[in-house]
Amino acid sequence: MSSRIDPFECRWRPSTWLLAAYLACLALAIAALLLAAIPPLWQILGLLLCLSHALWALPRQILLRSPQSFGALRHDNEGWQLWCPHQGWSPVQLCADSLALPSLIVLRFRLPGSLITRGLCLPADSLAPDEHRRLRLRLRFSRDRWAAPE
Incomplete structure (x- = not known):
């Protein structure tokens, strides 16, 4: 059979909940980098990594435009x-x-x-x-x- x-x-x-959650996490990561007692070079490197991840993830995973x-x-x-x-x-x-x-x-x-x-x-x-x-x-x-x- x-x-x-x-x-x-x-x-x-695209989900507005997912977009809001991602942007909130990104803002928290940026705030943590800026408030951390680390050398400015590491802060800049961390900010560049956050920005590059956002440029990669937003169109592919969240906004579904890629x-x-x-x-x-x-x-x-x-x-x-x-x-x-x-x-x-x-x-x-x-x-x-x-x-x-x-x-x-x-x-x-x-x-x-x-x-x-x-x-x-x-x-x-x-x-x-x-x-x-x-x-x-x-x-x-x-x-x-x-x-x-x-």
Whole structure:
């Protein structure tokens, strides 16, 4: 008897909660650097690192404006796949340390042929409430959620 997999797809939008949390953490890091009793050269180096991380993370992970940022997830007979404008649909293997809470989904995944695991943070405001609930249920109860893509 073959098991039928109901296709599932969801697309998310940039989260204002995630943006606010990132900017608050960035402001705290900058304030800590400026208030720390360290040499000015280390303060400048720390500020440059904070700025470079913000320039890298904001368009790719938070504002989703980069062609390399993932914007959708689907599950069908071919397994789990993530979509980005640069590559289209790419098969992924979900990791067991993914987390599905009512207000937050942390999706940990590995692209085929890669040793590095990546992560996506999907707060409740990044998806419609019904889609967020359906994705949480799919992540919790899908039979082959940790299977490697073929």
